[in-house]
Amino acid sequence: xxxxxxxxxxxxxxxxxxxxxxxxxxxxxxxxxxxxxxxxxxxxxxxxxxxxxxxxxxxxxxxxxxxxxxxxxxxxxxxxxxxxxxxxxxxxxxxxxxxxxxxxxxxxxxxxxxxxxxxxxxxxxxxxxxxxxxxxxxxxxxxxxxxxxxxxxxxxxxxxxxxxxxxxxxxxxxxxxxxxxxxxxxxxxxxxxxxxxxxxxxxxxxxxxxxxxxxxxxxxxxxxxxxxxxxxxxxxxxxxxxxxxxxxxxxxxxxxxxxxxxxxxxxxxxxxxx
Amino acid sequence: xxxxxxxxxxxxxxxxxxxxxxxxxxxxxxxxxxxxxxxxxxxxxxxxxxxxxxxxxxxxxxxxxxxxxxxxxxxxxxxxxxxxxxxxxxxxxxxxxxxxxxxxxxxxxxxxxxxxxxxxxxxxxxxxxxxxxxxxxxxxxxxxxxxxxxxxxxxxxxxxxxxxxxxxxxxxxxxxxxxxxxxxxxxxxxxxxxxxxxxxxxxxxxxxxxxxxxxxxxxxxxxxxxxxxxxxxxxxxxxxxxxxxxxxxxxxxxxxxxxxxxxxxxxxxxxxxxxxxxxxxxxxxxxxxxxxxxxx
Numbered sequence: 001x002x003x004x005x006x007x008x009x010x011x012x013x014x015x016x017x018x019x020x021x022x023x024x025x026x027x028x029x030x031x032x033x034x035x036x037x038x039x040x041x042x043x044x045x046x047x048x049x050x051x052x053x054x055x056x057x058x059x060x061x062x063x064x065x066x067x068x069x070x071x072x073x074x075x076x077x078x079x080x081x082x083x084x085x086x087x088x089x090x091x092x093x094x095x096x097x098x099x100x101x102x103x104x105x106x107x108x109x110x111x112x113x114x115x116x117x118x119x120x121x122x123x124x125x126x127x128x129x130x131x132x133x134x135x136x137x138x139x140x141x142x143x144x145x146x147x148x149x150x151x152x153x154x155x156x157x158x159x160x161x162x163x164x165x166x167x168x169x170x171x172x173x174x175x176x177x178x179x180x181x182x183x184x185x186x187x188x189x190x191x192x193x194x195x196x197x198x199x200x201x202x203x204x205x206x207x208x209x210x211x212x213x214x215x216x217x218x219x220x221x222x223x224x225x226x227x228x229x230x231x232x233x234x235x236x237x238x239x240x241x242x243x244x245x246x247x248x249x250x251x252x253x254x255x256x257x258x259x260x261x262x263x264x265x266x267x268x269x270x271x272x273x274x
Numbered sequence: 275x276x277x278x279x280x281x282x283x284x285x286x287x288x289x290x291x292x293x294x295x296x297x298x299x300x301x302x303x304x305x306x307x308x309x310x311x312x313x314x315x316x317x318x319x320x321x322x323x324x325x326x327x328x329x330x331x332x333x334x335x336x337x338x339x340x341x342x343x344x345x346x347x348x349x350x351x352x353x354x355x356x357x358x359x360x361x362x363x364x365x366x367x368x369x370x371x372x373x374x375x376x377x378x379x380x381x382x383x384x385x386x387x388x389x390x391x392x393x394x395x396x397x398x399x400x401x402x403x404x405x406x407x408x409x410x411x412x413x414x415x416x417x418x419x420x421x422x423x424x425x426x427x428x429x430x431x432x433x434x435x436x437x438x439x440x441x442x443x444x445x446x447x448x449x450x451x452x453x454x455x456x457x458x459x460x461x462x463x464x465x466x467x468x469x470x471x472x473x474x475x476x477x478x479x480x481x482x483x484x485x486x487x488x489x490x491x492x493x494x495x496x497x498x499x500x501x502x503x504x505x506x507x508x509x510x511x512x513x514x515x516x517x518x519x520x521x522x523x524x525x526x527x528x529x530x531x532x533x534x535x536x537x538x539x540x541x542x543x544x545x546x547x548x549x550x551x552x553x554x555x556x557x558x559x560x561x562x563x564x565x566x567x568x569x570x
């Protein structure tokens with residue numbers, strides 16, 4: 001820390017200027033979007049007096065409401081399933097060694113680094129060829145979207161859970177077993193409370209990812225069963241409108257709420273934010 | 275039978291059995307996720323590779339019985355070479371800009387007191403977590419012909435800005451979207467920096483610039499590499515940003531792949547392009563893990 005003090009005036013000044021410009025760059029577009037969502041003008045980027053009518057339209061628009069409902073259902077179901085599977089996988093990889101665990105480790109990292117366009121292509125071809133290969137027809141929509149979201153969320157959940165487990169020794173669990181706790185009791189009363197912040201963090205990440213995804217969902221969704229981001233994306237492609245401003249602000253508010261929750265969860269972790 | 279029972283009592287065999295038991299337990303716990311990822315990830319990945327060797331039939335379907343390298347040969351077409359080159363250039367430009375902006379920024383963060391640092395970091399996390407589509411859309415509103423940016427430049431006497439639907443707008447959107455991916459790993463490596471080494475360099479008569487070039491930058495290299503990969507990969511395959519801010523005029527890799535599946539219906543070529551994109555991604559991930567990076 002002493003080093004900054006040694007920095008000469010010019011460099012020090014440039015560093016803080018750069019930092020404030022970055023924050024301005026991050027927040028000015030978001031702030032303006034929020035402002036324009038209350039603008040009573042049919043052009044998206046022009047101020048025409050205060051109104052909340054675009055939010056009223058948001059509530060009245062059946063397409064938006066339908067997509068929003070789908071988004072929430074997909075996000076909740078895929079989060080619940082990927083949290084259970086991802087937590088078990090994270091626990092197993094951090095605490096046990098078994099044949100093939102190295103391979104599983106690699107397989108678990110892949111969905112994190114595969115570009116979403118590639119993942120979208122994979123899921124599309126997969127669901128199509130299920131029909132060709134074994135005659136299993138899955139209607140594109142809720143089920144295919146949820147199955148795809150679970151496929152990428154498991155990895156994120158298990159990474160967060162493992163990060164939590166990595167710094168903990170097994171002594172507490174061993175002590176519980178020495179005191180004749182059954183395996184289930186040990187898990188329920190010792191391990192689970194210890195890793196709970198990790199599980200909550202993973203769950204919020206999975207929720208965010210599911211609520212954000214456009215590309216993969218667009219490939220595996222069917223007519224009438226899209227999620228909110230895909231619906232908004234198709235609206236934007238047809239042209240901007242003040243309604244999209246309002247929907248966007250609602251989506252921003254939802255993610256800001258999730259960030260707050262995850263910060264609270266991490267506070268109980270008692271450490272840094274990353 | 276009796277011998278088996280007696281030997282089981284020896285401590286060594288007891289711990290062996292324990293060990294086996296533990297291994298089985300570990301496998302059983304991992305099994306559901308393992309099976310899920312094999313079916314819904316590894317298998318689809320394999321099918322994409324298979325499709326990249328298949329042939330497109332006259333009806334836009336895919337003929338799996340005719341195997342060849344045609345789709346890969348087509349990647350060498352003038353059109354596709356241009357698309358690859360354009361996507362590569364834009365992704366590289368995005369990465370370099372992010373690096374140039376994020377390095378001093380992360381340095382600034384890492385040199386604050388812990389309390390201020392955490393607060394500042396939270397304000398980086400918020401855009402990191404918020405909806406990518408919405409953040410791109412915000413720029414669409416800002417850069418529109420009647421939008422605030424254009425009116426500001428008019429006020430300043432610079433005339434209308436017309437950068438929406440140009441490569442500049444795409445790079446701007448990509449930088450906006452992926453800058454946190456550069457800041458976080460850079461910050462993580464700068465925060466761990468041993469500042470006494472820097473002081474030693476200064477004590478030995480190095481100028482500020484020499485210390486930066488010979489000490490700080492080499493020590494923060496893992497963060498530089500991690501951040502660059504995390505920005506380059508999604509930029510290279512980006513689809514949403516070019517569609518919203520590029521207006522689909524500038525065809526890039528991501529848009530090309532999507533159109534091969536949803537519009538042109540040439541799945542083998544789309545699959546081959548995805549396979550190449552995946553190979554680039556895997557190569558960079560391996561490079562990253564080789565260099566000792568562990569967190570993503």
